Amino acid sequence: MPVGPYGALLDAVRGVRWPARRPVPGGAPGAHQARSRGIAPEFAEYRPYRQGDDTRRIDWKLLARSDRAFIRLAPDQAILGTTFIVDASASMDFPGGSADAGKWLLAKRLVIALAAAAHGGADPVGLIVASGAGVQRLAPRTRRGVIAEMARTLDDTRPVGSAPLAPLVPASRSRCVVVTDCLGDLDALRAALARHRARGGEAHVLHVVARAELEPAATAVMATDPEDPACQRPLLATTRAAYRDGFDAFRAETARAMLIDGVHYHEVVDDDAPEIVVRRIVMPVMAR
Amino acid sequence: MTFLSPWPLLLSGAVALGVVALHLLTTRRPPAAVLPTARFVPLAEARAVARTSRPTDLLLLALRVLAVLLIGAAFARPVFDAAGPAVRTVVMLDISRAVADPAAARALAETEIGEGGALVVFDSAARELPLDSLATVGPGRGAIGYLSPALVVARRAAARIARGADSVRLVLVSPLVDGALDAATPVFRAAWPGRLDLRRVAAATDTARGAPATLVTALEDDPLAPAVADVGGLRGGHRVRIVRESTGAVTGVAAGASDADVVVYWPATFEDSIVPAGVTAFDPAGTGSATIVAPLARLSVDAAAASDGARVIARWNDGTAAAVQVPAGENCVRYVGVGVPLSGDLTLRAPFTRFLETLLAPCNGVVGAPLAGSDVDWLASTAPLASAAVLAASSPAQGDRWPLILLAIATVLLVAEVFARRRRIE
Numbered sequence: 001m002p003v004g005p006y007g008a009l010l011d012a013v014r015g016v017r018w019p020a021r022r023p024v025p026g027g028a029p030g031a032h033q034a035r036s037r038g039i040a041p042e043f044a045e046y047r048p049y050r051q052g053d054d055t056r057r058i059d060w061k062l063l064a065r066s067d068r069a070f071i072r073l074a075p076d077q078a079i080l081g082t083t084f085i086v087d088a089s090a091s092m093d094f095p096g097g098s099a100d101a102g103k104w105l106l107a108k109r110l111v112i113a114l115a116a117a118a119h120g121g122a123d124p125v126g127l128i129v130a131s132g133a134g135v136q137r138l139a140p141r142t143r144r145g146v147i148a149e150m151a152r153t154l155d156d157t158r159p160v161g162s163a164p165l166a167p168l169v170p171a172s173r174s175r176c177v178v179v180t181d182c183l184g185d186l187d188a189l190r191a192a193l194a195r196h197r198a199r200g201g202e203a204h205v206l207h208v209v210a211r212a213e214l215e216p217a218a219t220a221v222m223a224t225d226p227e228d229p230a231c232q233r234p235l236l237a238t239t240r241a242a243y244r245d246g247f248d249a250f251r252a253e254t255a256r257a258m259l260i261d262g263v264h265y266h267e268v269v270d271d272d273a274p275e276i277v278v279r280r281i282v283m284p285v286m287a288r
Numbered sequence: 289m290t291f292l293s294p295w296p297l298l299l300s301g302a303v304a305l306g307v308v309a310l311h312l313l314t315t316r317r318p319p320a321a322v323l324p325t326a327r328f329v330p331l332a333e334a335r336a337v338a339r340t341s342r343p344t345d346l347l348l349l350a351l352r353v354l355a356v357l358l359i360g361a362a363f364a365r366p367v368f369d370a371a372g373p374a375v376r377t378v379v380m381l382d383i384s385r386a387v388a389d390p391a392a393a394r395a396l397a398e399t400e401i402g403e404g405g406a407l408v409v410f411d412s413a414a415r416e417l418p419l420d421s422l423a424t425v426g427p428g429r430g431a432i433g434y435l436s437p438a439l440v441v442a443r444r445a446a447a448r449i450a451r452g453a454d455s456v457r458l459v460l461v462s463p464l465v466d467g468a469l470d471a472a473t474p475v476f477r478a479a480w481p482g483r484l485d486l487r488r489v490a491a492a493t494d495t496a497r498g499a500p501a502t503l504v505t506a507l508e509d510d511p512l513a514p515a516v517a518d519v520g521g522l523r524g525g526h527r528v529r530i531v532r533e534s535t536g537a538v539t540g541v542a543a544g545a546s547d548a549d550v551v552v553y554w555p556a557t558f559e560d561s562i563v564p565a566g567v568t569a570f571d572p573a574g575t576g577s578a579t580i581v582a583p584l585a586r587l588s589v590d591a592a593a594a595s596d597g598a599r600v601i602a603r604w605n606d607g608t609a610a611a612v613q614v615p616a617g618e619n620c621v622r623y624v625g626v627g628v629p630l631s632g633d634l635t636l637r638a639p640f641t642r643f644l645e646t647l648l649a650p651c652n653g654v655v656g657a658p659l660a661g662s663d664v665d666w667l668a669s670t671a672p673l674a675s676a677a678v679l680a681a682s683s684p685a686q687g688d689r690w691p692l693i694l695l696a697i698a699t700v701l702l703v704a705e706v707f708a709r710r711r712r713i714e
Contacts, residue, residue, distance in 0.1 A: 091324035183324055213325045221321035223329050233329035234318060246328035 006112045006151055012275035018117040018282040020080045021202055021264070025173050046070040080175050080202070081126070081140040082118040084111045085168050086154065087180035088131035090226040093159040095212050101270050103208045107179045108154045109274040110206055114177060116147055117282050123175075127153060128168045132161010135168065162227040166192040173200040181208050182254055183227070194261040203263040204281065207254065210270045213247065216240065292365035292451075292680050300360020304353045311343040348708050355701040362694035374454040375673060377405040378442045382433035382462030383425060384411035386655045388490035390427045393461050396487055398422055400459045406445035410438035412573075412652070416445045429618075431573040431653040432467045435460070435667075439476035443679075450676035457673050458484045463491030464664050466656025467575035477667060482674025484667050491658040497521030501648050502548065505532035507556060511628050515635040515644050524650040532556050549619050550651060557585040557627030567610045567626050569602040569646040573653020578642035582634045585627025586610075592623035602626065602647065611647060620651035 049069035059072045092104045115125040126140030127150045166188035193203040225231035258265035381397045407417050411430030414437040446456045503516050529548035566581040592612040602611035611624045
């Protein structure tokens, strides 16, 4: 599988699986526990026979003993489609000029690593990349090579402009992973994810933050928003503390709101190791 | 060029460095930098102080630094050095009658004065003369050369010639007779910041006595006659005529036409106007005085005191004039308002003799005896020569236009700086 620069990362997350946080709707057989009961070898419970049931599922021995017809049920396993919505707006290309760091690089690595973890559980994975240049979609698939295709798509994308993410949230009861810096249509995104969650889907938000945003350089600069050049603010010694306070409050409020909406919120910093972040996301209890 | 007060120049140099340092700080808008979270930066004044490696606004910097330096230079009192030797000499030449050989004194002064020096001549007054007038300077009329005014004028002359020199030498050519020093002399001497080279010359002391005064009187038994006889030959060798008439009654006795150097008008007295009183006569040179207290008559000398050049040579105890001297060419006329009783032995007493001798002194007084060496040794000292910088700094640089010129240029530069600043803002 040609995955380019992600080989080492994929090796690091090999064997990692991403179980669903709760039973998934029934569907094609997969690795996640489904809310439906199926015909798997493992016994779960009996149910009285109803007209229309497959007679092959009647427990004949129990019928002989009790003279009553019961259907033998077993826990069902289903797949959980996972769609990655990647924010490729201009703000994700920060700090620019570095191939080894930055929000965009971390976003790409996390998407590939998490997709690999999901794909390893036979889940179909898909990709939606939203940038100022347009939206690219890769429908969720389980076939081999989907990870490489996602990697190529991400590598060919250059973060520019701005694009809303809320309309891209899928309507299916799948797993939706939004990788963003939360500097775009955050309120609309929250509402869309809340609806997705209410439909029975699973929602994750990976809030990508740059270290340079947390601790800006001490030199005085006129901070300019790459998505809104008209927004220019003087980042001086006198305003640096207020900036930090404001940004900290924003992140805390975002995390709190996501928690209320039932969205799994993960803040990641661009100098974090992606393989560790992946484990923290897919196995939150173990990671803690 | 020499700066008489260099501190303002040094201070302006420090201020100029401060101006340069301020130009290395710029309060311009900071450079733009991408920050996606710029929205969390609070709104504030978009100007920041930053250091630069090169000064900003070179034209403004040049104008400001030049203006500051010029102002400092102006207050540092710049003077352009006059060409001349490093050590210059101020000679104080005594030209009073106390100098026995004025030509020898002049020759001595000429050898001492050197190039670029100053000549101060003095007797009862002091003045500075050009160096080329040394050969022609004549003897003064004063009996004594007073050192105090000479020191004052010498200090002023030294401040003038000190510019461009390292030090200034002060030379005194004088016999230094009694009366040459007064209470102010130590003060003025102490004000001279260096040593004084003393060159004493021979003194012409009025020790010899000439002919006695001539008494012209209509009285048969004039009480002044025995006193004049007691005085005898006059000290100083001058001729004195005493006229016992009122001035209006005397005809044909004009001082210039008289055969006397001093004419004394001393009217006779009416006995009924005599009351006890005291009167003091002063030697015109100021070297001595004599007082008598006796029944005397007060005669008015107000008319004579109002004459041009009149000077009081005797006063009553209440301060009013008792005798007045009026110059008449090289000679003088004295009007005495002290009425001597026609009877009694007042004129036979020693105080009256001294009083009369004082009134009969030469017009410019009597030359005293030379001072002892121990009395004048304190004038000279082993101190080094006076520093020219100290002398020059203690005196305002009169006539120097450079400070004003520098201030004017600095003002022009500051005006130009205002225009340059406005243009930059626009």
